[in-house]
Amino acid sequence: MKILNARLSNFRNHAETEFNFGSHMNVLLGENGMGKTNTLEALSFLCLTKSFYASTDGTVLQRGKTFFEIESTIQSDTGKELRVRVAYDDQQKKKKFTINSADTEKFSSVIGMFPVVILSPENNSITFGSPADRRKFIDLVISQSSTAYVEDMVEYRRILRQRNKILTEARGKDCAADLLPWNEMLVKYGARIIHKRNMFLQEFAPYIAQTYSHIVDERETPKIEYAPTVKVSGDLSLENIIAALETKLQKKKNDELRFQTTLVGPHRDEIIFSLNGMLLKHYASQGQHKTFLVALKAAEFFYLKERCSDTPVFLLDDVFSELDEQRSGKLFSIVESLGQTFITTTSDKMFGGAEWNSHRRKFIIRNGTVAQEATA
Secondary structure, three states: OEEEEEEEEEEOOEEEEEEEOOOOEEEEEOOOOOOHHHHHHHHHHHHHOOOOOOOOHHHHEOOOOOEEEEEEEEEOOOOOEEEEEEEEEOOOOEEEEEEOOEEOOOHHHHOOOOOEEEEOHHHHHHHHOOHHHHHHHHHHHHHHHOHHHHHHHHHHHHHHHHHHHHHHHHOOOOOHHHHHHHHHHHHHHHHHHHHHHHHHHHHHHHHHHHHHHHHOOOOOOEEEEEEOOOOOOOOOOHHHHHHHHHHHHHHOHHHHHHHOOOOOOHHHOEEEEEEOOEEHHHHOOHHHHHHHHHHHHHHHHHHHHHHOOOOOEEEEEOOHHHOOHHHHHHHHHHHHOOOOEEEEEOOOHHHOOOOOOOOEEEEEEEOOEEEEEEOO
């Protein structure tokens, strides 16, 4: 797919900004704080209904304003054009997402419709951070390629909230009868999530190996493994996972009453990254962490491209400045082979020889406006 244009109103420091994007590479050039990342953030709203950066919708609202609006024309790989609009009313605390003027009732239904891959400094937590950061990463990749997975995740979170509410209100007292129906649903949906995650990681592993080898000349072997908190007897078949969840729920019931929270399920699983058999989080250098992350994101692009009906767009926020010249060059060669990309940077040194035309465009961003657009 391609994002043909975008209009940002009252979004961060963009009071009223319009873009007509190039079909292949779009470079957003400017000093820090000028509105480059904010532009990518707006594009993530169009693709994911939310920011990849802010935790709440109101955070991106321009100071003193009561609403923000993002509008865009998005073209599918088949040439079909859709008019997409995201609007947020701060007084009503309400967000609307419309496609060709029709309201989207469930935001989750948008996930995967406009596939996107985002590589930004905030993604560093995928390799450096907690298990929750790694779960969030793979959940988003799977969600963009599987509507069923999105629905399972939405339902699982609802079950988890209700189950935790019962445990909290019980205050350590026996609540087995109240938990029984929620236990059954937690096992059902939890097993499906674990099963799908395991299948995904097996499919995803070759993509990481391939993209990593393109970036690094040294003989380093990346590996990604799923480590569910339940001990499954035999392979990770759906039946074996269900049995393991049921067993552990029974084993942990007293602990759950004491801690007043759900201790069993895929919301507590880990994804393990390693290089040459050594745990990435314990033994890798900062450069290796960054390279692994870049390989993950490039792998995500190729994985989604094969499984989604449209080619993903790639948003790269201030990535090249964090890599050495050799690895930046390797990443740039990969980016050049992808679909439509959006790159923020404070220096256009790397793009010095680029020819700016309808396929490649450069936007100079100053104080939330497009100060200059370089085209043919």
